[in-house]
Amino acid sequence: MRNNTMISKFNAVFLLALLGCLSSQVIAQTPAPSADQGKQAYVINGCWGCHGFVGQGGIAGPKLAPDPKPIEYIDAFVRNTRGTMPPYSEKILSKKDLADIYTYLKSIPKGPDYKSIPLLN
Amino acid sequence: MTEPTHSGQSADNSPAENNHTLDIQTQPRLARRGFLSGVLASGAAAASTAASLVANPAQAATPAKPSVLPPSAKGALAETGVPPDLGHGAGMPGSDFMVDVIKSLDIKYLPSNCASSFRALHESIIDYGGNTKPEFLTCMHEESAVAMGHGYFKACGKPLLTLCHGTVGLQHASMAIYNAWCDRVPVIVVGGNDLDAAYRPPGVPTFHAAQDINAMVRDYTKWDDTPVSLQHFSQSFVRAYKIAMTPPYGPVAISLDAALQMAPVHLHEGKMPYIPKYIPTSPPQGDSGAVKEAAKLLVNATNPVIVADRAARTPAGVGLLVQLAELLQAKVIDQGGRMNFPKTHYLLAPATAIAIADVIIGLELSDFWATVNAYTDNNSNDGHGTNASRIKPETKLISINSVDLNTKSNYQDFQRFQVVDVQMAADAQTTLPSLIEAVRSALPNDKKDAIAKRGELQRKTYEEDRIRTRTAAALGWNVSPISTARLVMETYAAVKNEDWALVASEGNVSNWPVRLWPMEKHHQWLGRSGGYGVGYGAPASVGAALANRDLGRFSVSIQSDGDLMFAPGVLWTAAKHKIPLLSVMHNNRGYHQEVMHLQRLANFRNRKVNLDGDMGPVGTSIENPDIQYHELAKSMGWWAKGPIKDPAQLASALKEAVAVVKSGHPALLNVWTQPR
Numbered sequence: 001m002r003n004n005t006m007i008s009k010f011n012a013v014f015l016l017a018l019l020g021c022l023s024s025q026v027i028a029q030t031p032a033p034s035a036d037q038g039k040q041a042y043v044i045n046g047c048w049g050c051h052g053f054v055g056q057g058g059i060a061g062p063k064l065a066p067d068p069k070p071i072e073y074i075d076a077f078v079r080n081t082r083g084t085m086p087p088y089s090e091k092i093l094s095k096k097d098l099a100d101i102y103t104y105l106k107s108i109p110k111g112p113d114y115k116s117i118p119l120l121n
Numbered sequence: 122m123t124e125p126t127h128s129g130q131s132a133d134n135s136p137a138e139n140n141h142t143l144d145i146q147t148q149p150r151l152a153r154r155g156f157l158s159g160v161l162a163s164g165a166a167a168a169s170t171a172a173s174l175v176a177n178p179a180q181a182a183t184p185a186k187p188s189v190l191p192p193s194a195k196g197a198l199a200e201t202g203v204p205p206d207l208g209h210g211a212g213m214p215g216s217d218f219m220v221d222v223i224k225s226l227d228i229k230y231l232p233s234n235c236a237s238s239f240r241a242l243h244e245s246i247i248d249y250g251g252n253t254k255p256e257f258l259t260c261m262h263e264e265s266a267v268a269m270g271h272g273y274f275k276a277c278g279k280p281l282l283t284l285c286h287g288t289v290g291l292q293h294a295s296m297a298i299y300n301a302w303c304d305r306v307p308v309i310v311v312g313g314n315d316l317d318a319a320y321r322p323p324g325v326p327t328f329h330a331a332q333d334i335n336a337m338v339r340d341y342t343k344w345d346d347t348p349v350s351l352q353h354f355s356q357s358f359v360r361a362y363k364i365a366m367t368p369p370y371g372p373v374a375i376s377l378d379a380a381l382q383m384a385p386v387h388l389h390e391g392k393m394p395y396i397p398k399y400i401p402t403s404p405p406q407g408d409s410g411a412v413k414e415a416a417k418l419l420v421n422a423t424n425p426v427i428v429a430d431r432a433a434r435t436p437a438g439v440g441l442l443v444q445l446a447e448l449l450q451a452k453v454i455d456q457g458g459r460m461n462f463p464k465t466h467y468l469l470a471p472a473t474a475i476a477i478a479d480v481i482i483g484l485e486l487s488d489f490w491a492t493v494n495a496y497t498d499n500n501s502n503d504g505h506g507t508n509a510s511r512i513k514p515e516t517k518l519i520s521i522n523s524v525d526l527n528t529k530s531n532y533q534d535f536q537r538f539q540v541v542d543v544q545m546a547a548d549a550q551t552t553l554p555s556l557i558e559a560v561r562s563a564l565p566n567d568k569k570d571a572i573a574k575r576g577e578l579q580r581k582t583y584e585e586d587r588i589r590t591r592t593a594a595a596l597g598w599n600v601s602p603i604s605t606a607r608l609v610m611e612t613y614a615a616v617k618n619e620d621w622a623l624v625a626s627e628g629n630v631s632n633w634p635v636r637l638w639p640m641e642k643h644h645q646w647l648g649r650s651g652g653y654g655v656g657y658g659a660p661a662s663v664g665a666a667l668a669n670r671d672l673g674r675f676s677v678s679i680q681s682d683g684d685l686m687f688a689p690g691v692l693w694t695a696a697k698h699k700i701p702l703l704s705v706m707h708n709n710r711g712y713h714q715e716v717m718h719l720q721r722l723a724n725f726r727n728r729k730v731n732l733d734g735d736m737g738p739v740g741t742s743i744e745n746p747d748i749q750y751h752e753l754a755k756s757m758g759w760w761a762k763g764p765i766k767d768p769a770q771l772a773s774a775l776k777e778a779v780a781v782v783k784s785g786h787p788a789l790l791n792v793w794t795q796p797r
Binding site for chain 2: 044046048050052054058059060061063083084087088089091092111112113114119120121
């Protein structure tokens, strides 16, 4: 029993190390997400339709940028939504495209605060 | 002289061809038709000659003659010759009398596209009537003409008349009539028609005639008629006006026989036809018992919410709604069918406020079901989507709605069925004074503190909502294409010192105008099309601007690209008739609602949507080539500028455009915008 436990622990450590290695290789082989390509993917995949060209949101969809929600949240929502927004499968929107889009959203600078805009006061 | 029969022969059987020289002032049916019947009678005379040969053996004994005799010289001439003069100046034309009837109702304008089936009335309006009240306005599409009447009424509360060609013209007009029907707006539609198949001109006029032209719009008009005499016309026209102007308002149709317009006025029961006096009908008021029951529910509620759609028919309606809301310190959700409630009032609440309500009173709601339920288009339930309640199960519902008195079957504008606890088939604005009084009487003293506290809480909520709205409006403020919030607020800044009226806001700019503009007056927001028939915005804006021109107001419109292209000829009408209007385009270069629909459907089906080089799915983009709306407007006599893509250039362009409009002319800015 003890031996088995030791083997299990060893296996777990080994597996984690292996996964870490593989994951580093995947990262090394996958090009870094690109904001420029993300902007293109954002338009081609119709995100702009409800969220606007800079993710500002509107009556048809909520704000996405600046300060997008964490990628885990975005990824889960985009793949699985059952609300007004239709889900995007990997066949429609690849992992890379989604990563690029997220990078694009993160690159969008903050606009002026409404208090600094005379027309909104 | 013998009264002629309708077949064209006189009662003593003398040939009608001898009668076409009758004094048509006393024998009106024979003017044009007398001649035509003469043509027929000559043929009939030839036939009867042949028949008499068979009946008379003595004649039959004479040498055989051909079975078909050649026509006499007179008969041949009647069949092939040029018609004689139809008898000009033979008494007062029927269409002149029709003008007198129209004038009795003080109808100021008549937007219309000209057509032969009402040529007689057209001529009478511009020559006999002096082209005033009504003044004929040249339109390039019947849909534009009706929609102009639609916008005009909402701006000033007076209906307009339009004339349509019997079949094809009314077909063009029909979508705009449906919009007016759904938006509860009176428009008087007269369709020319040549009823008498035996006498109407052949060819095109017969293609443009029908047994019953009103049939095609009967499902979405309040009433229609086909007068067969001038007396009938005067009664029906005044009746039509009266019905259209009784809440719930709505369009009406009159089919007008071309021959009736042409024929001279003749005596009716020995007298000249009379014009009935128009006396408005009182609008329907809610039953007193139901009003008391509603008041009891409202005063005992912890969180009463008022929802208004087309509640304020007139400026007085806004004041009444404020009274009711303040009395109860109840939140008001304004769905925007009209300017029901000041946007600067602390009791104004967003649609989400409905979730906390324990009593909801809906005033002239076009869709009570969708007010208290949510529908999500998420491909569930075999593609039907999902429904969910937006309110607590025990929430009591009250409705005051005049449309309950005027529901038809075919078109589904009555929306999904909603169970309501107290339902009054009555006009909301007319019922509000008695409801206010009943609420005042039912308010117990021990509730007054709680009601006051409710108001205080709402003041804070209103301020928080205000900040959230402005924070959202600031997002993308400096981007290109221009954000819809920036478009809307730059426009407001340009017109705020005028007595402005936002006469239309089409294409969906995220509702920024009603969220950000300090609308307080009834005329500052006119609602939307009603039936969501695209193509309403441009002509309704021109119609409303016409009313506002006469009232000294400044008209501004947020004009979407797709809407304008349905019938852009209305731009010419505005220039032609010097109707000042500032049209600021929300040019997002697509039928954007459909952009989103197609994307959604493709995703549901796990397919990559086909863009074919455009931004939106195939069939939804308006680009490649981009339409130069400013050039289009210029070509029709407007001052115009564009395309404006940089938000920094918008303010100066608006300043120029406002100056043009103030000088009495229409101006258009072609602005490239974000999608929503």
